[in-house]
Amino acid sequence: MANRRAWGWGLGVGLPLAALVLFLALFRWDWLIPVIEAQAAAKLGRPVTLQHLHVKLGRTITVTAEGLRVGNPPGFADDPPLARLPRAEVDVALAPLLRGNVVIPSVTLDRPQVELVGRPDGTTNYAFDAPGPPGEGADGGGPQVGALRIRDGKVHAAIAGLKADFNVDLKTEEPPGEEPALLADADGTYAAQPISAAFRGGAVLNLRDAERPWPVDLQLSNGPTRVRLKGTVKDPVKLAGADLRLEVETPDMARLSALTGVPIPATPPFRATGRLDYAAGRFRFTDVEGRVGNSDIAGAYTVSTGARTDFTADLHSKRVDLADLGGVIGGTPGRAGTPGQTAEQRREIARAAASPRLIPTTPINIPRLQAADIHVRYKANSIRGKGIPFDGLEMALDIVDGVIRLHPGSFKVGRGEISADATLTPQENGMLRAKAEIELRRVDISRLMQAAGAGGAGSLGGVGSIETTGRSLSEMLGNGNGSLTVVSVGGNISALLADLSGLQFGRALLSALGIPERTQIECLIGDFGLRQGALSVRTLLLDTESHVVSGSGLAGLGKEVLNLRLRTDSKHFSIGSLPTSIGITGSFKSPEIAPDLGEIGARAGAAAGLGVLFAPLALLPTIQLGVGENSQCERLARVGQGSQGGGAAPAQR
Template sequence: MRWRRWALGLGVPLLAIGVFVALFRWDWLIPVVEAQASAKLGRKVTIEHLHVSLGRITTISAEGLRIGNPPGFEDAPPFAEVQRASLDLDVGAYIESSAIVIPSVTLERPQFEVLGKPDGSNNYSFDLGGGASTSGGLGPRVGALRLVEGGAHVAIAKLKSDFRVTASTEDVPDGEPRLVARAQGTYAAQPITAELRGGAILNLRDQERPWPIGLDLANGPTKVGLRGTVQDPLALAGADIRLDISGPDMALLAPLTGIAIPATTPFRVTGKLDYGDRAFRFSDVEGRLGSSDLNGRFSITPGGERPVLDADVYSRRVDLADLGGFVGTTPGRIGTPGQTAQQRQALVRSEANPRLLPTQPISIPRLRAADIHLRYRAASIQGKGMPFDSLNVTADIEDGNIRLHPVQFGVGRGRISGDFTLTPLENGAVRAKGELDLRRVDISRLLQAAGAGGAGTLGGVGRIDGIGRSVSELLGNANGELTLVTVGGNLSSLLVDLSGLQFGNALLSALGIPARTEIECLIADFGLQRGRLETRTLMLDTDSHVVTGGGVAGLGREILDLWLRTRSKTVTIGSLPAPIGIGGTFKNPSIMPELGELAARGAAAVGLGLIFPPLALLPTIQLGVGENNQCERLTRRAG
């Protein structure tokens, strides 16, 4: 009897437990799971069915999984819909070491709707109540990931994008399944196609088995290729990847990189891509930019208020025309390698433009899109009529403020250098301040660019302070000054180099100076007030003549109003001939004899002693060209 009572007392609870287990449905826990997931994601999460298969490796499956949208996107499809999501959880590993080990995850027909409105609101940003842990040991270890007929629709107004993505794992004969994803649609208002082929996703963190990756992407005319391996794809670490990028214009890279780049000539670069110190690094770069080679390294640090680009770049040979977009002009030349029909037409329009100075507005919002730190050097400079030998630039752009410190051109044994700052203003204009310094510039190198011989040294200093929305407007409102001094050289070659063969020869003829006259000293001193470059001193001393001049050049309208007068050293001052006038525009100057008002202005200038410069210029002359006995004698005579 006692045994029966004990059996009955134990049997009833066991029977009750058995009945409960037999009748238990995991679906009863769905409200709890939905509530926990919704609270964690800040979105409504719903599940149609829930299944759990208990064991050391426990399998959890959810059918009809949906993740809803945030307020403002109620009429759109759910952010995510998964027909069936299954994961295996290693319970034994958690009991033994508290490690979360997920040997496999399978998503069947997952579909995502990624949306962004013009006002910046989107349905893909989640507030998870704190950032993810930076400790790799606390995160889950994911093994196999299998996708079955996955897809996504991405439509983000600010990126001008609307494309669809398909993704799945693909079985390979005698190999492990590989990830394959394809995209097609529009991005940055350009057609986009992409195909990604990854390795087997049996273990995304297995450093003994680097994960292979291959990507081919075309966004409009820009082509991107990636080939290599990644040791830890989830942390973007241990990359050994070659990146190849090509296209007609680097400005088209802005939507892909987040960095605003001026218009350029056609380009192709290749290099090693990896990720470290929270930055994407592009190193061992080799490539071409139009007719120039391009080498060095780049790094982009995303996040923060703005992404940061740091670059150290050099060219063995560069054609400055390829960099024209950085100063607001049309880059390249007719016939630049890889040039598109549209770029050729832009160059033709640029040549036909009566304006010489760039009129394209400087885009401050684009400059504020990223902070940039650039060091660029070119060992040699090539190009038609190019007098420069080398180039060094250090540039920093922070919050749209640009510092060039310095920009330096090598010319023979001398240099032309400047330090400039450009500061954005509230009205969309830019304030530019800078100083220019010419030291022992080799005139023979200048003349070689024009196919002529010569000798001598050029020096000078200048400063500028102006405000404008373009280079043309900025100079048209600027204040400053410029002083130039030349000792030695050949006058005809210098004029041809500065103005072209036809105008240079015509000017020599109008001045009545022999074609091969040697320069003893040239001093030009200008003041700049509200865009009016006014001559304070202009004197040229040759072995047979003295030429003086004056007048104004309007930088805003690019109008010339100058006069020049020649005096032979064998003739007295009282027999000075009538001056000539130089009018027209910067791009199309003209020469005209003048017998009226211009002649009176020239005579008055002589009477005021402008044939010789003031002694105040002597320190500038000495600093600019070194030994210059000819100019020193002239300035002392003026005293």
């Protein structure tokens, strides 16, 4: 009976023990491969295969995987796969693991190969449903990685949307007596331009050793664009504690659009340096100092890293050349002789100078941004430009859900300003729909005249509006509807009609009108209507001490043609003092002035004195000034109302 119980106990305990010993003797870690493959495939959304798995137990657990292959998502060819890894070795510390922490002293990747594919329809084989980098302030979750070793890594990227096809060689080095380093070299094309890059990641013994910040040194060339990034990052895994210096140099900021994902208009040569870091889900480029053509620029930029890109810039300039901003409105930016210009930029400037057109006809390339919002604040303390009367510029620009809002844009003119609130909505056919309100607030006539090489005093006020559609600034003006009214607030002039935009006919115009070089302004009123690009002169009146100038006619903004008439009447009749009428025709860039001899003869017997004012003044009651007080203009308006009741000849529009 005792033997029978002993035998039973031996079968009950010894058999399972023997089975366990036999299982351990025959166990292969490869038996876990199907489970590992299924879990990895479920998380990655791609087929995952593994040939062999080895585990060496001890105080440090060493896991070795061989023949790892991550396939492509559905719809992509199976070969080449997204990734191949012939051999990977991972060391895991046992003691922290028992406490629930994952500490990985070292990772070794042997000959990894990655194939990144982006097709013309926008689909890619590398898009994962994974959160972005947590950034500063995130908790310390996740494995702690120590040494990372990569042997002969290869990455090939062919992304149609970026016009990119380049290769990256990736490896780590541990030179005797030197810090280990992560090295990467890239070569190929990006944005249809040759690209080459060299990266040195510095020490990789512990990517999370806050006492030893991780050095970064990147040098990149994309066509003529040069980028240098150098500094340290305390925690590269979380992109936390970055202290990097970024240097950018390019002949045209539009070339940066492909690198940043933000549409940028054409500019003259650009260079800038600043501090780059990452925090709260945003890359920040701060303490920026640089130049665009002949203009300085400083400030800060931030770019979000979420599903929807958010770009913010707060910029200022001590001195800006308006020619450098020409690309914003579709013009040719910059001036001839600006350092760093390419041969093509010099040719473009020469073509623009030789063109008979003054208003840019190049389509303004503003795509409807659905995946990014842009917010820009800009201030310029002083402005340089040929015949430019502006003293400063302030602008607040927002692009949200593809709609562009300028609120406001303001040019300083002496103590006054010209401001505009505008909304531009890109259309699916490449057109822009625009609506703008314009206001002149006490714009200094002296500053306007100074820009024309003349003198004067007083100020102007005014209001205007425009609604239009078009692809270029020329097309939008040619399709525009709106109005503009300007009124003087006293002053005097020495060359009021001298050209303010570079045209050299101002003094000839004064001479043809017979106005003295210096005379007191009593009143200046201009009221203009815009219909389908035709700017009509509804009322134009310049009342001086001795003369009155009135005007009529049209200016075609789309075709840039002039057909205007100006007439000068003397307030004090004398022998030989006859009304003078001249015509202004031709183009905006090359206007022509000629006297209307037939009209002079017809008006040889015109009445003298203040009565010559009645015809233009008859229109004044119809103008809603709304720009401040001008007692003289108001007095003339009352005279005009009285003239309508006194049988004055009706005004000819």
